[in-house]
Amino acid sequence: MVMEEIELELANLDFAQQNGEAFNLMLKQKNGNRFLPVVIGVYEAKTIILQVNKIKVKRPLVHDIFLQLCDHLHAKVQKVLIKGYKNGIYYVQIQLLHQGEMICLDSRLSDAVVIALKNDIPIFVTAEVFFHASYELSENEGDNDDFYEYEEEEEELRFPIDPAYLFDSKDKSQIIKILSQFSEKQLKELLQLALDKEAYEAAAQIDEELTRRSAYGK
Numbered sequence: 001m002v003m004e005e006i007e008l009e010l011a012n013l014d015f016a017q018q019n020g021e022a023f024n025l026m027l028k029q030k031n032g033n034r035f036l037p038v039v040i041g042v043y044e045a046k047t048i049i050l051q052v053n054k055i056k057v058k059r060p061l062v063h064d065i066f067l068q069l070c071d072h073l074h075a076k077v078q079k080v081l082i083k084g085y086k087n088g089i090y091y092v093q094i095q096l097l098h099q100g101e102m103i104c105l106d107s108r109l110s111d112a113v114v115i116a117l118k119n120d121i122p123i124f125v126t127a128e129v130f131f132h133a134s135y136e137l138s139e140n141e142g143d144n145d146d147f148y149e150y151e152e153e154e155e156e157l158r159f160p161i162d163p164a165y166l167f168d169s170k171d172k173s174q175i176i177k178i179l180s181q182f183s184e185k186q187l188k189e190l191l192q193l194a195l196d197k198e199a200y201e202a203a204a205q206i207d208e209e210l211t212r213r214s215a216y217g218k
Contacts, residue, residue, distance in 0.1 A: 004127040005081065008036060010117065013048060014208045023204060025110065027123065034134045036082075036125065038090065042200050044110035049203060051117045055192065063114045070096060075103070080112040082125035085133045166190075167199035175202060179209045 011028035023045035027036040040048075047061060060068070070077060075098035084091030092112045093104040107115075116123050166178050182190060187210050194203035 003083075005124040006030075006032075006127055006130050008082075008123045008125055010048075010052070010113065011035060012208075012211065013045060013052075014204050025113065027113075027125075029130070029134070034130070034136045036130065036134045038109055039088075040110040044108075044114070045204060046195065046198075046200055047114050048110070048117070049191075049195065049207060051114055053191070053207075055195065063111065063118060066115060067119060073098060077115065077119060077121050078102070079121060080107075080116045080123045082109065082123070082129055084126075085129045090129075090133075167194060167197055167202045172205065175205045176209070179206060182209075184210065184213060 007030040008027040009030050011026040013023060013025050022039050022041065025038040025040050025045070025048065027038065029035070047063070049055075050057065067077075075096045077094060077096045079095050081093045081095060082090050083093055090109045092107045092109045094107045094112050094115060095102060095104050097103075113123065115121065166175060179187065187206055191203055191206045191210070194200075194206060
């Protein structure tokens with residue numbers, strides 16, 4: 001029996017708890033208005049932010065090593081499939097083709113998403129899992145045109161507020177107020193600085209502010 005599968009795309013990422021120990025990763029039905037929420041950790045969130053914004057790191061991450069190994073063995077990753085959901089845990093396979101044989105590797109969803117982003121690999125979910133774990137939003141609600149594209153700037157910018165104050169703040173409402181004083185150009189440079197300082201709460205909020213501005217044209 002062939003299971004119906006639904007293709008997903010990355011919609012948003014923000015922090016789920018004020019202490020910054022968990023982040024909300026939102027996967028969206030492609031050409032639809034249903035969303036699949038996933039709670040991920042700080043490290044996974046940082047890796048996804050880096051990948052979405054095409055920010056290069058000095059040394060390869062574990063996902064890069066996995067893809068390098070696939071290339072060396074002439075194995076091609078076909079897709080990521082979310083095939084099960086139980087007690088808040090998603091059961092995921094990375095499906096790859098090697099010498100004519102389909103190989104299915106169990107994976108955490110966050111790791112599979114990073115691998116998919118790195119090589120433009122499609123992400124699918126079975127219809128049964130999707131309609132059990134997802135929810136629907138009205139048109140345009142929660143849809144913020146994906147993450148913005150990060151561009152490096154050669155010119156050094158002066159920030160209206162000392163970034164250290166922003167990175168130390170745990171008050172989300174205060175962070176939002178502070179970010180409203182930054183230009184889009186400043187926010188993009190501030191994101192890189194936040195990642196360098198491992199200020200992941202601030203990085204997630206900066207990303208959310210840039211996405212909001214992109215969606216509303218402000």
